[in-house]
Amino acid sequence: MNYRALLSCIxxxxxxxxxxAGSVDIGSPSxxxxxxxxxxxxxxxxxxxxxxxxxxxxxxxxxxxxSSDVTVTAFIESWTTSHDWAKGGLMIRESLAxxxxxxxxxxxxxxxVSHQWRASTAGSSRExxxxxxxxxxxxRMVKEGSKITSYMKLDYERDFSKFYELNIPFTRSSFFVxxxxxxxxxxxxxxxxxxxxxxxxxxxxxxxxxxxxxxxxNPAGSAxxxxxxxxxxxxxxxxxxGSQDSFHFVQFNRTKDVTITAFxxxxxTSDDWAKGGIMIRDTLDANSxxxxxxxxxxxxxxxxxxxxxxxxSGNVDKSIGTKRVxxxxVKEGSKITSYYKNEFDLVYQKLxxxxxxxxxxxxxxxxxxxxxxxxxxSTLEVSNFEIxxxxxxxxxxxxxxxxxxxxAQKLNADVWSIKGAGWDIGGTADSFAFNNYKQxxxxxxxxxxxxxxxxxxxxxxxxxxxxxxxxxxxxxxxLLVAKNGIxxxxxxxxxxxxxxxxxxxxxxxxDLKLEKLGxxxxxxxxHRSFEDWFYLDSVSIDxxxxxxxxxxxxxAEYGQEATMVVGNIYVNEKVLV
Numbered sequence: 001m002n003y004r005a006l007l008s009c010i011x012x013x014x015x016x017x018x019x020x021a022g023s024v025d026i027g028s029p030s031x032x033x034x035x036x037x038x039x040x041x042x043x044x045x046x047x048x049x050x051x052x053x054x055x056x057x058x059x060x061x062x063x064x065x066x067s068s069d070v071t072v073t074a075f076i077e078s079w080t081t082s083h084d085w086a087k088g089g090l091m092i093r094e095s096l097a098x099x100x101x102x103x104x105x106x107x108x109x110x111x112x113v114s115h116q117w118r119a120s121t122a123g124s125s126r127e128x129x130x131x132x133x134x135x136x137x138x139x140r141m142v143k144e145g146s147k148i149t150s151y152m153k154l155d156y157e158r159d160f161s162k163f164y165e166l167n168i169p170f171t172r173s174s175f176f177v178x179x180x181x182x183x184x185x186x187x188x189x190x191x192x193x194x195x196x197x198x199x200x201x202x203x204x205x206x207x208x209x210x211x212x213x214x215x216x217x218n219p220a221g222s223a224x225x226x227x228x229x230x231x232x233x234x235x236x237x238x239x240x241x242g243s244q245d246s247f248h249f250v251q252f253n254r255t256k257d258v259t260i261t262a263f264x265x266x267x268x269t270s271d272d273w274a275k276g277g278i279m280i281r282d283t284l285d286a287n288s289x290x291x292x293x294x295x296x297x298x299x300x301x302x303x304x305x306x307x308x309x310x311x312x313s314g315n316v317d318k319s320i321g322t323k324r325v326x327x328x329x330v331k332e333g334s335k336i337t338s339y340y341k342n343e344f345d346l347v348y349q350k351l352x353x354x355x356x357x358x359x360x361x362x363x364x365x366x367x368x369x370x371x372x373x374x375x376x377x378s379t380l381e382v383s384n385f386e387i388x389x390x391x392x393x394x395x396x397x398x399x400x401x402x403x404x405x406x407x408a409q410k411l412n413a414d415v416w417s418i419k420g421a422g423w424d425i426g427g428t429a430d431s432f433a434f435n436n437y438k439q440x441x442x443x444x445x446x447x448x449x450x451x452x453x454x455x456x457x458x459x460x461x462x463x464x465x466x467x468x469x470x471x472x473x474x475x476x477x478x479l480l481v482a483k484n485g486i487x488x489x490x491x492x493x494x495x496x497x498x499x500x501x502x503x504x505x506x507x508x509x510x511d512l513k514l515e516k517l518g519x520x521x522x523x524x525x526x527h528r529s530f531e532d533w534f535y536l537d538s539v540s541i542d543x544x545x546x547x548x549x550x551x552x553x554x555x556a557e558y559g560q561e562a563t564m565v566v567g568n569i570y571v572n573e574k575v576l577v
Contacts, residue, residue: 021062021063021064021178022061022062022063022064022065022096022176023035023045023060023061023062023063024060024061024063024096025047025049025059025060025061026049026057026058026059026060026061026096026097026098027049027050027056027057027058027059027098028058028098029047029048029049029050029058029059029060029182029183029186030048030186030187031048031187031189032048032060033045033046033047033048033049033059033060033181033189034046034060035060035062035179038193039195041195041196041197041198042077042193042194042195042196042197043062043179043193043194043197044191044192044193045060045062045088045179045181045191045192045193045194046060046181046189046190046191046192047059047060047088047180047181047182047183047189047190047192048060048182048183048185048186048187048188048189048190049182049183049184049186050182050184050185050186051085051087051182051184052087052102052104052116052125052180052182053116053125054124054125055099055118055122055123055124055125056098056099056122057098057099057100057102057182058098058182058186059087059180059181059182060180060181060182061091061093061096061176061178061179061180061181062178062179062180063091063093063096063176063177063178063179064176064177064178064199065174065175065176066174066175066176066177066199066201067173067174067175068201069142069143069144069145069201069202069203070092070142070143070177070199070200070201070202071140071141071142071143071199071200071202071203071204072090072092072140072141072177072178072197072198072199072200073090073138073139073140073196073197073198073200073204074089074090074138074139074179074194074195074196074197074198075136075137075138075139075155075194075195075196076088076089076107076135076136076137076138076139076192076193076194077136077193077194077195078135078136078191078192078193079107079109079135079136079190079191079192079193080190080191080192081109081110081183081184081190082109082183082185082188082190083109083183083184083185083188083190084108084109084110084111084184085108085109085111085184086108086109086182086183086184086185086190087104087106087107087108087109087114087116087180087181087182087184088106088107088179088180088181088182088190088192089104089105089106089107089139089179089180089192090104090105090106090139090140090141090150090177090178090179090180091103091104091106091141091176091177091178091179091180092104092141092143092148092168092175092176092177093175093176093177093180094121094168094170094171094172094175094176095172095175095176096176097121099118099121099122100118100121101118101119101120101121101123101168101169101170101171102117102118102168103115103116103117103141103148103150103166103168104116104117104141104180105139105140105141105150105151105152105163105164106139106180107135107136107137107139108129109135109184109190111129112129113129113137113139113152113163114127114128114129115127115128115129115150115163115164116128117148117166117168119166119168119169120169128163128164128361136154136155137152137153137154137155138152138153138154138155138157138160139151139152140152140160140204141177142203142204143175143177144203146167146168146169146170147165147166147167148165148166148167148168149162149164149165150162150163150164150165151163151206156284157284159206159210159251159253160206161253161255161360161362162206162253162255162362163361163362177199179192179194179197206253210250210251211223211233211248211249211250211251212248212249212251212284213235213237213247213248213249214245214246214247214248214249214284214285214286215237215238215244215245215246215247215286216246216286217235217236217237217238217246217247217248217370217371217374218236218374218375219236219375219377220236220248221233221234221235221236221237221247221248221369221377222234222248223248223250223367229383229384229385229386230265230381230382230383230384230385231250231367231380231381231382231385232379232380232381233248233250233276233367233369233379233380233381233382234248234369234377234378234379234380235247235248235276235368235369235370235371235377235378235380236248236370236371236373236374236375236376236377236378237370237371237372237374238370238372238373238374239273239275239370239372240275240290240292240304240313240368240370241304241313242312242313243287243306243310243311243312243313244286244287245286245287245288245290245370246286246370246374247275247368247369247370248368248369248370249279249281249284249364249366249367249368249369250366250367250368251281251284251364251365251366252364252365252366252387253362253363253364254362254363254364254365254387255361255362255363256389257330257331257332257333257389257391258280258330258331258365258387258388258389258391259328259329259330259331259387259388259389259390259391259392260278260280260328260329260330260365260366260385260386260387260388261278261326261327261328261384261385261386261388262277262278262326262327262367262382262383262384262385262386263324263325263326263327263343263382263383263384264276264277264295264323264324264325264326264327264380264381264382265324265381265382265383266323266324266379266380266381267295267297267323267324267378267379267380267381268378268379268380269296269297269323269371269372269378270297270371270373270376270378271297271371271372271373271376271378272296272297272298272372273296273297273298273372274296274297274370274371274372274373274378275292275294275295275296275297275302275304275368275369275370275372276294276295276367276368276369276370276378276380277292277293277294277295277327277367277368277380278292278293278294278327278328278329278365278366278367278368278385279291279292279329279364279365279366279367279368280292280329280331280336280356280363280364280365281363281364281365281366282309282356282357282358282359282360282363282364283309283359283360283363283364284364285309287306287309287310288306288309289306289307289308289309289311289356289357289358289359290305290306290356291303291304291305291306291329291336291338291354291356292304292305292329292338292368293327293328293329293338293339293340293351294327294368295323295324295325295327296317296323297323297372297378298319299319299320299321299322299323300317300318300319300320301317301318301320301325301327301340301351302315302316302317302318302351303315303316303317303338303351303352303354305336305354305356306356307354307355307356307357308356308357309357309359314354316351316352318340318351320340320342322342322343324342324343325340325341325342325343326340326341326342326343326345326348327339327340328340328348328392329365330391330392330393331363331365331391332391334355334356334357334358335353335354335355335356336353336354336355336356337350337352337353338350338351338352338353339351339392339394345409345410346410346412346413347394347396347408347409347410348394349407349409350394350405365387367380367382367385394408395408395435395436395437395550395576396408396418396433396434396435397433397434397435397436397470398420398421398422398432398433398434399422399430399431399432399433399434399467399470399471399472399474400422400423400429400430400431400432400472401431401558402420402421402422402423402431402432402433402554402558402559403421403422403558403559403560404421404559404560404561406418406419406420406421406433406434406435407419407561408433408435408551411565414567414568415451415565415566415567416435416551416564416565416566416567416568417563417564417565418433418435418462418551418553418563418564418565418566419433419553419561419562419563419564420432420433420462420552420553420554420555420561420562420564421433421554421555421557421558421559421560421561421562422554422555422556422558423554423556423557423558424459424461424554424556425461425465425478425480425489425498425552425554426489426498426500427497427498428473428491428495428496428497428498429472429473429495430472430473430474430476430554431472431554431558432461432552432553432554433552433553433554434465434467434470434548434550434551434552435550435551435552436465436467436548436549436550436551437548437549437550437569437571437576438546438547438548439546439547439548439549439571440545440546440547442516442517442518443516443517443518444466444514444515444516444549444571444572445513445514445515445516445571445572445573446464446466446513446514446516446549446569446570446571447464447511447512447513447514447569447570448463448464448511448512448551448566448567448568448569448570449510449511449512449528449566449567450462450463450464450481450508450509450510450511450512450564450565450566450567451508451509451565451566451567452507452508452509452564452565453481453507453508453553453562453563453564453565454562454563454564454565455483455555455562456555456556456557456560456561456562457555457556457557458483459482459483459556459557460482460483460553460554460555460556460557460562461480461481461482461487461489461552461553461554461556461562462480462481462551462552462553462554462562462564462566463478463479463480463481463486463512463551463552463553463564464478464479464480464512464513464514464549464550464551464552464569465477465478465479465480465548465549465550465551465552466478466514466516466521466543466547466548466549467543467547467548467549467550468494468542468543468544468547468548469544469547469548470548471494473491473494473495473496474491474494475490475491475492475493475494475496475541475542475543476489476490476491476541476543477489477490477514477521477523477539477541478490478552479512479513479514479523479525479536480552481507481508481510482502484502484504485502485503485504485505485506485507486502486503486505486506486507486510486512486525486536487500487501487502487503488500488501488502488523488536488537488539490521490539490541492539492540492541499539501536501537503525503534503536505525505527506527509527509528509529510525510526510527510528511525511526511527511528511533512524512525513525513533514549515538516543519540519541519542519543520538520539520540520541521538521539521541521543522535522536522537522538523535523536523537523538524536549569549571549576550569551564551566551569
């Protein structure tokens with residue numbers, strides 16, 4: 001698809017009339033500034049002044065008056081400055097008074113790209129600054145009513161990325177838009193040269209996605225969304241590995257934590273290490289930091305990553321015997337976690353977690369395809385491709401150092417197999433596997449059916465737990481199967497000792513119940529063949545307004561597993577999912 005043609009269809013470019021322009025000094029900068037159009041759309045602008053900051057400004061402003069929503073764009077071609085906080089770029093301003101309301105996105109002398117604004121007349125100024133180390137940059141501002149949105153992109157990038165958004169309460173029917181320059185040093189001029197300066201009297205709408213080659217794969221790749229969420233992507237390239245990549249990428253811009261999901265429906269490859277799947281990437285450079293979850297040509301699922309720009313790549317993979325697989329990537333700050341599940345599995349399994357160095361306020365997510373052979377295309381078909389702003393987490397996690405990661409698998413819609421290691425549940429801190437769900441409220445009833453516990457040793461334990469936090473020394477109440485029957489374990493205070501009460505009856509095929517009434521938690525049990533519940537004991541404990549309920553199992557042997565087969569947990573007669 002020709003996205004540049006599509007952009008021209010989104011809004012018509014209105015010409016800038018030189019007669020409508022004003023070139024003025026604001027706030028008595030010295031020496032005075034000036035502007036000259038060196039070629040159509042290219043301008044050289046000089047400006048001095050102490051700053052555009054605080055409650056009043058001092059700078060040169062090449063401007064046009066407007067009375068309706070606008071989009072203004074320019075490329076910073078050259079920027080000659082003598083101060084780190086010299087500023088040159090785009091501005092939307094209510095008036096030509098020195099203390100006027102305004103918003104601007106500028107390239108600075110050495111402090112990065114900055115979005116700065118004053119939201120009230122003579123009020124203080126504020127800023128959002130990022131991406132140091134570049135002066136040559138594309139800038140764009142869009143005014144839509146009171147909403148001002150800034151965008152930027154580097155010269156080699158095809159897509160503008162959203163930089164910042166805020167509301168500015170303009171009080172006049174007209175306003176001024178243009179190019180602002182301040183040297184930040186009275187008595188000294190800074191010189192800004194811009195090209196492709198344009199003002200559109202319409203609101204620019206970002207193109208939602210683009211498909212592009214990274215690292216010069218040959219032949220070129222392609223992508224098409226056949227129906228919403230279903231993509232067919234072809235790609236060549238030597239590899240996504242080492243310190244440089246070569247592949248095809250369907251990319252979407254994001255600025256906050258995300259969860260990406262896709263099902264690999266079909267994967268036509270000619271090399272064992274062809275790779276197709278989902279990716280989170282810092283930049284569109286070939287040596288960019290990234291993490292991805294992919295299906296390979298040899299029916300393996302892999303998480304591969306480059307932790308920082310230009311670094312070598314890392315890998316964790318697993319044979320699953322099929323190319324058809326569900327993939328999921330989750331970004332939470334700098335941490336990227338990958339998950340997978342086979343086509344008919346009910347629960348995702350974690351593949352790996354790694355820290356990735358992101359260098360900007362935005363990043364890219366999408367679908368990556370590499371044939372692993374230059375001159376040959378591989379074709380990936382995915383369905384259910386989705387980008388969510390919610391951070392996905394598995395209910396299964398380890399509490400404390402267990403020596404072996406929990407493995408929680410749903411055997412069917414009602415039955416779990418949970419393998420857990422750990423030192424024990426007891427003393428002043430616990431070490432166990434916890435398949436848990438966050439809950440809240442004063443009153444709660446939680447039940448679970450325990451089919452059996454395959455013990456590693458006589459001290460292995462498994463059952464149901466209500467816990468204040470994921471800290472190893474957290475207060476909790478647990479009803480567990482142990483060596484001598486059903487046992488109630490509890491820790492009343494953080495870091496305190498563990499109490500217990502035992503009843504020497506059944507060790508399998510039973511129902512377990514925790515009843516929370518305010519700060520009192522009671523423990524009840526019954527054999528599956530009985531109708532009546534038996535009361536074991538209760539304890540007064542404060543687990544806070546938010547707490548966790550889940551399956552708990554410990555092998556009581558570090559690094560070794562005990563396996564518990566249990567049903568779903570029901571809270572107030574509703575299954576937890």
